Amino acid sequence: xxxxxxxxxxxxxxxxxxxxxxxxxxxxxxxxxxxxxxxxxxxxxxxxxxxxxxxxxxxxxxxxxxxxxxxxxxxxxxxxxxxxxxxxxxxxxxxxxxxxxxxxxxxxxxxxxxxxxxxxxxxxxxxxxxxxxxxxxxxxxxxxxxxxxxxxxxxxxxxxxxxxxxxxxxxxxxxxxxxxxxxxxxxxxxxxxxxxxxxxxxxxxxxxxxxxxxxxxxxxxxxxxxxxxxxxxxxxxxxxxxxxxxxxxxxxxxxxxxxx
Amino acid sequence: xxxxxxxxxxxxxxxxxxxxxxxxxxxxxxxxxxxxxxxxxxxxxxxxxxxxxxxxxxxxxxxxxxxxxxxxxxxxxxxxxxxxxxxxxxxxxxxxxxxxxxxxxxxxxxxxxxxxxxxxxxxxxxxxxxxxxxxxxxxxxxxxxxxxxxxxxxxxxxxxxxxxxxxxxxxxxxxxxxxxxxxxxxxxxxxxxxxxxxxxxxxxxxxxxxxxxxxxxxxxxxxxxxxxxxxxxxxxxxxxxxxxxxxxxxxxxxxxxxxxxxxxxxxxxxxxxxxx
Numbered sequence: 245x246x247x248x249x250x251x252x253x254x255x256x257x258x259x260x261x262x263x264x265x266x267x268x269x270x271x272x273x274x275x276x277x278x279x280x281x282x283x284x285x286x287x288x289x290x291x292x293x294x295x296x297x298x299x300x301x302x303x304x305x306x307x308x309x310x311x312x313x314x315x316x317x318x319x320x321x322x323x324x325x326x327x328x329x330x331x332x333x334x335x336x337x338x339x340x341x342x343x344x345x346x347x348x349x350x351x352x353x354x355x356x357x358x359x360x361x362x363x364x365x366x367x368x369x370x371x372x373x374x375x376x377x378x379x380x381x382x383x384x385x386x387x388x389x390x391x392x393x394x395x396x397x398x399x400x401x402x403x404x405x406x407x408x409x410x411x412x413x414x415x416x417x418x419x420x421x422x423x424x425x426x427x428x429x430x431x432x433x434x435x436x437x438x439x440x441x442x443x444x445x446x447x448x449x450x451x452x453x454x455x456x457x458x459x460x461x462x463x464x465x466x467x468x469x470x471x472x473x474x475x476x477x478x479x480x481x482x483x484x485x486x487x488x489x490x491x492x493x494x495x496x497x498x499x500x501x502x503x504x
Numbered sequence: 505x506x507x508x509x510x511x512x513x514x515x516x517x518x519x520x521x522x523x524x525x526x527x528x529x530x531x532x533x534x535x536x537x538x539x540x541x542x543x544x545x546x547x548x549x550x551x552x553x554x555x556x557x558x559x560x561x562x563x564x565x566x567x568x569x570x571x572x573x574x575x576x577x578x579x580x581x582x583x584x585x586x587x588x589x590x591x592x593x594x595x596x597x598x599x600x601x602x603x604x605x606x607x608x609x610x611x612x613x614x615x616x617x618x619x620x621x622x623x624x625x626x627x628x629x630x631x632x633x634x635x636x637x638x639x640x641x642x643x644x645x646x647x648x649x650x651x652x653x654x655x656x657x658x659x660x661x662x663x664x665x666x667x668x669x670x671x672x673x674x675x676x677x678x679x680x681x682x683x684x685x686x687x688x689x690x691x692x693x694x695x696x697x698x699x700x701x702x703x704x705x706x707x708x709x710x711x712x713x714x715x716x717x718x719x720x721x722x723x724x725x726x727x728x729x730x731x732x733x734x735x736x737x738x739x740x741x742x743x744x745x746x747x748x749x750x751x752x753x754x755x756x757x758x759x760x761x762x763x764x765x766x767x768x769x770x771x772x773x774x775x776x777x778x779x780x
Contacts, residue, residue: 273598394609396598403569404587405609448597452633453604 249364250473253483256366256374257469260427260439263378265462266385267423268444269454270416273396275326279316279417280437282334283424286312287433288341290425295348302373302429309425312337313417321410363431363483370430377426381419388415393454431484438488439465446495449502464494517542518583518657518689519566524575526561534573535561537713543689545656548680548703550692553710554732559693560590562710563661566691583657586650586688588643590661596635602645603630612652620648623685625678640671644678651682657689658682664694676703 271279287305294304312333319329361370385392392412395402399409420440427436447460472487479486520542526535536558543549553559564570566577567585606617614630621627624644629637637645643663650658660679664672680703683690692704707723709715715728723729 273595275597390609390611393598397600397605397608398589398592398594400589401587401592402609404567404585404589407609448599451599452601452631453599455604457599 249366250477252366252368252371253363254469254473256363256371256430257473257487258466259371259374259378260423260431260436261443261465261469262462263381263385263423264436264439264465265443265447265460266458267381267420268440268465269447269458269461270392270396271420271440272444272448273454274416276330276420277441278327278330278334279420280424280433280440282316282330282337283309283312283421284428284433284437285334285341286337287425287428289337289344290341292341292344292348296344302426305429306422306425308337309421310418313421314414317410317414317417320413361428361430361432363435363487366430373426374430377422381423384415384419388412392416435484435487438491439468442488442491442495443468446491446498449498464491464498468494515544516580517544518580519543519577521566521577522575524562524565524577525573526558526565526570527573532573534712536565536710538575539710539714541566541708541714543657543691545689546683546687547705548683548690548692549706549708550694550704551708551710552694552733553715554695557711559710560661563659563691563693567659580656584653584655586653586655586658588646588650588658588660588663590665590693592642592646594635594642600634601630602632602634602637605634605645606649606652608649610653616652617648620651621645623651623682624648639666640675643667643675647678647682651686651688654686655688657691659691661693662695663692679703 271277286308290305290308291301292304293299293308294301297304315333316326316329319333320326366374391402391407392415394405395407395409395412402409402412424433424436424440427439443464444457444461446464447457451457451460468491469487472490473483475481475490476483476486522540524539524541525537527533528535539562541562551559551562561570565572567587568577568579602621603614603617606612606620617630618627621629621644624647626641626644626648629641629645634642634645647658647660647663650660658679663679664675667675679690679692682688704720706718707720708717709723709726709729709732711732715732716723716726718726
């Protein structure tokens with residue numbers, strides 16, 4: 245069954261959808277919408293480092309993404325606004341990455357192949373990686389859920405309850421970095437960034453509690469993956485963009501039925 | 505009528521801070537200098553002071569959220585604190601019902617949540633979104649949340665910011681009721697000079713250090729208090745007509761004499777009307 249590339253693509257998308265629902269909800273609540281793009285840009289630097297030091301691309305992108313997450317947390321803890329920090333880091337990482345990659349001749353030829361995965365090209369190993377990463381992050385979120393939601397609602401309330409908001413922010417950033425870095429290589433940066441933001445944004449208008457929003461976002465992400473894959477098969481359209489388009493359609497529908 | 509669970513003497517304080525100094529973060533500039541503070545079970549203590557006088561820093565230090573430059577804070581073992589923070593900024597991005605909010609970060613049963621909301625005078629609003637509440641309702645929800653785990657001490661940092669005058673008076677009335685019902689000690693930070701004092705057992709004037717301290721009657725005639733708040737402080741005297749046992753021998757003895765304050769019939773009338 246796993247021999248079929250369509251089944252593998254579906255399973256990869258569903259694995260991501262499971263974790264992008266709750267994770268994407270935090271992205272929306274905390275206004276970290278550009279986190280995915282920043283990490284994607286940072287991955288270029290990761291690719292350059294991996295090639296220069298002859299190590300696995302996964303390892304390179306993952307370590308750069310984790311370094312990004314720590315930097316984001318440190319800078320916001322020092323009082324910088326989240327959108328400013330993400331903007332600064334995204335562009336700096338891209339610039340440093342392009343400079344670094346110019347020193348690695350072997351990488352210049354097909355940079356995009358290193359960076360932008362294709363969900364139809366997902367292999368068994370990628371699939372295992374995505375599901376393992378997704379399940380780990382899901383377990384982490386379940387474990388920290390009450391603390392992370394409290395810290396997101398108000399940091400002072402969290403501190404009064406013995407929660408360190410800076411720690412929760414770091415954990416969230418690391419979880420995001422791991423998921424984005426794993427997914428970029430496999431399904432591409434457009435798809436992972438969109439799967440984080442669009443389903444959560446679509447879910448926002450209809451729900452009363454954070455848990456319902458996370459569940460609805462997961463549901464919308466799952467349906468987007470399934471219907472996007474179906475559409476891509478039906479109309480012979482590129483798969484990643486079709487999935488993103490499907491989620492955008494659900495977002496539009498959600499706006500129509502939104503509770504004001 | 506004081507509502508104390510135990511006698512005044514021989515009671516270990518809930519929190520005792522001695523010789524407390526705090527620096528502005530990253531500098532050696534003192535925000536608080538050599539402050540001694542303690543609060544006993546069942547007591548209502550109000551800290552007043554101008555902006556930047558270190559009121560919030562004192563609270564944070566007492567709660568253990570702030571590094572101390574010197575001195576120490578001793579909290580009674582197993583002390584449960586209910587905290588209502590200053591100016592809670594609520595972001596509309598996160599959907600949150602009142603009921604769900606009460607279960608953060610520790611989950612509580614429906615009946616506990618219902619009782620707390622009834623105690624603070626906002627029954628039946630469990631399913632409302634936090635962002636849809638009025639300022640007064642929201643403060644009462646925050647107070648209900650602080651009461652959930654049977655605190656020995658309630659700490660309220662400027663709890664009435666953004667409320668109108670009747671709302672402020674009603675909120676302080678509520679705080680007094682809560683003390684009566686639960687027996688919790690209450691530590692208030694406020695600059696609602698006009699109303700705050702009537703409910704307090706003890707008032708502390710803060711301006712980087714403790715300027716004066718004592719019963720509301722004593723403090724309201726203390727020169728240090730008038731130096732801090734100017735002639736506007738006279739209004740406190742006019743409105744203050746909450747008679748109870750005096751606790752003389754406090755740090756600031758009245759220096760201007762008891763004739764210094766009189767209750768204006770007109771002002772009293774206004775207060776009673778707004779409280780009704």
